[in-house]
Amino acid sequence: MSYQMFTFAVMIEQKPTHTSLSELGEFGLIDHLTAGIAPQHASSVKGIGDDAAVIDTGDAYSLISTDLLNEGIHFDLAYVPLKHLGYKAAVVNFSDIYAMNGTPKQITVGIAVSNRFSLEALEEFYAGIRLACEKYQVDIVGGDTTSSRAGLFVSITVVGTVEKQDVVYRSTAGEHDLICVSGDLGSAYAGLLLLEREKAVFLADPNMQPDLEGYDYPIERQLKPEARRDIVALFKEHGIKPTAMIDVSDGLASELLHICKSSGVGCSVYEEKIPIDISTITLCDSMNIDPTTAAMNGGEDYELLFTISQRDYEAIRKFQEVSVIGHVMDAGSGMNLISRSGQAIPITAQGWDALREEENLDF
Numbered sequence: 230m231s232y233q234m235f236t237f238a239v240m241i242e243q244k245p246t247h248t249s250l251s252e253l254g255e256f257g258l259i260d261h262l263t264a265g266i267a268p269q270h271a272s273s274v275k276g277i278g279d280d281a282a283v284i285d286t287g288d289a290y291s292l293i294s295t296d297l298l299n300e301g302i303h304f305d306l307a308y309v310p311l312k313h314l315g316y317k318a319a320v321v322n323f324s325d326i327y328a329m330n331g332t333p334k335q336i337t338v339g340i341a342v343s344n345r346f347s348l349e350a351l352e353e354f355y356a357g358i359r360l361a362c363e364k365y366q367v368d369i370v371g372g373d374t375t376s377s378r379a380g381l382f383v384s385i386t387v388v389g390t391v392e393k394q395d396v397v398y399r400s401t402a403g404e405h406d407l408i409c410v411s412g413d414l415g416s417a418y419a420g421l422l423l424l425e426r427e428k429a430v431f432l433a434d435p436n437m438q439p440d441l442e443g444y445d446y447p448i449e450r451q452l453k454p455e456a457r458r459d460i461v462a463l464f465k466e467h468g469i470k471p472t473a474m475i476d477v478s479d480g481l482a483s484e485l486l487h488i489c490k491s492s493g494v495g496c497s498v499y500e501e502k503i504p505i506d507i508s509t510i511t512l513c514d515s516m517n518i519d520p521t522t523a524a525m526n527g528g529e530d531y532e533l534l535f536t537i538s539q540r541d542y543e544a545i546r547k548f549q550e551v552s553v554i555g556h557v558m559d560a561g562s563g564m565n566l567i568s569r570s571g572q573a574i575p576i577t578a579q580g581w582d583a584l585r586e587e588e589n590l591d592f
């Protein structure tokens with residue numbers, strides 16, 4: 230078919246209706262586009278729907294995951310140093326491998342850059358990626374480099390490994406299991422709001438210096454997150470295998486829903502048990518934000534949310550970096566946050582879409 234005929238054929242086949250992507254949201258869009266995709270190879274053990282795909286490579290499983298960062302959507306170079314951006318872009322990928330109870334081993338790095346960036350700027354960015362890879366012992370094994378009309382795009386793919394018997398999915402939480410989370414939540418979001426606030430102040434009056442005093446922790450959590458390799462190492466050391474696991478990239482609410490929906494269970498999570506750092510509580514108070522909302526719907530904490538069998542409670546209790554925040558219920562009980570006053574509040578899929586509803590393409 231000639232090019233002209235082809236374009237004509239495309240034109241007449243185009244449906245007259247246009248469905249706005251904002252009606253679907255990120256997860257609705259992924260579900261829609263990937264509906265009915267089934268693996269053709271027995272080696273594709275787990276495809277779409279977890280933190281990483283699981284491929285049978287013989288003795289062990291390989292894990293693969295990709296994350297795309299887009300300037301103006303995921304980061305703002307007005308306050309994100311390029312070295313931090315490189316570090317974070319790598320670490321958020323490692324986090325998805327730890328969420329499968331695995332070990333990241335290699336990454337490939339795709340970048341699209343406009344001529345607004347100097348060589349020195351990109352060296353800084355790469356210094357961040359290199360630093361993360363040194364720290365987490367991951368090799369940079371390839372990538373792709375191209376130009377962009379505007380802005381910087383970064384797409385990193387990570388490959389990891391896990392012993393077959395150790396792999397942990399989102400979909401295997403069982404009724405009566407305990408729900409646990411590492412570290413603390415909400416800080417990265419509070420840090421982001423603070424950076425946004427100080428940027429606005431600076432734009433209004435460039436003579437004003439940013440007032441970030443006392444908030445090093447939330448700012449560091451936003452700009453230079455770490456992935457929880459230490460928690461996965463603790464599981465191994467103590468012979469614990471979580472029954473389900475996910476990393477907290479979109480907020481506790483969204484991740485609880487992922488675990489519960491894919492496992493076919495419900496949950497009760499206690500507001501008073503959600504770990505929130507004291508500097509984050511102070512910062513949230515100063516900005517009139519409920520710290521629980523920052524933890525539930527903020528995201529980018531890169532902590533591990535996991536479920537364990539009750540028999541592992543005694544062992545997990547000794548992990549200083551882990552909090553037990555609730556338990557798994559039957560599906561009929563629903564998914565609830567039990568407030569400090571004892572009220573059961575249904576957990577809804579607000580995650581990031583609700584927080585950023587004006588920018589409805591912000592995945």
Ligand code: ADP
Pocket residue numbers: 259262263276277278279280281282295296325478
């Ligand atoms: P995470 O937050 O852990 O990075 P995502 O929410 O981005 O995971 O993705 C959820 C699942 O959907 C993953 O299994 C991912 O591989 C898959 N996925 C995301 N976007 C696409 C796409 N465009 N096509 C196919 N699969 C996708």
Ligand code: MG
Pocket residue numbers: 280324325328475476477478
């Ligand atoms: Mg993830």
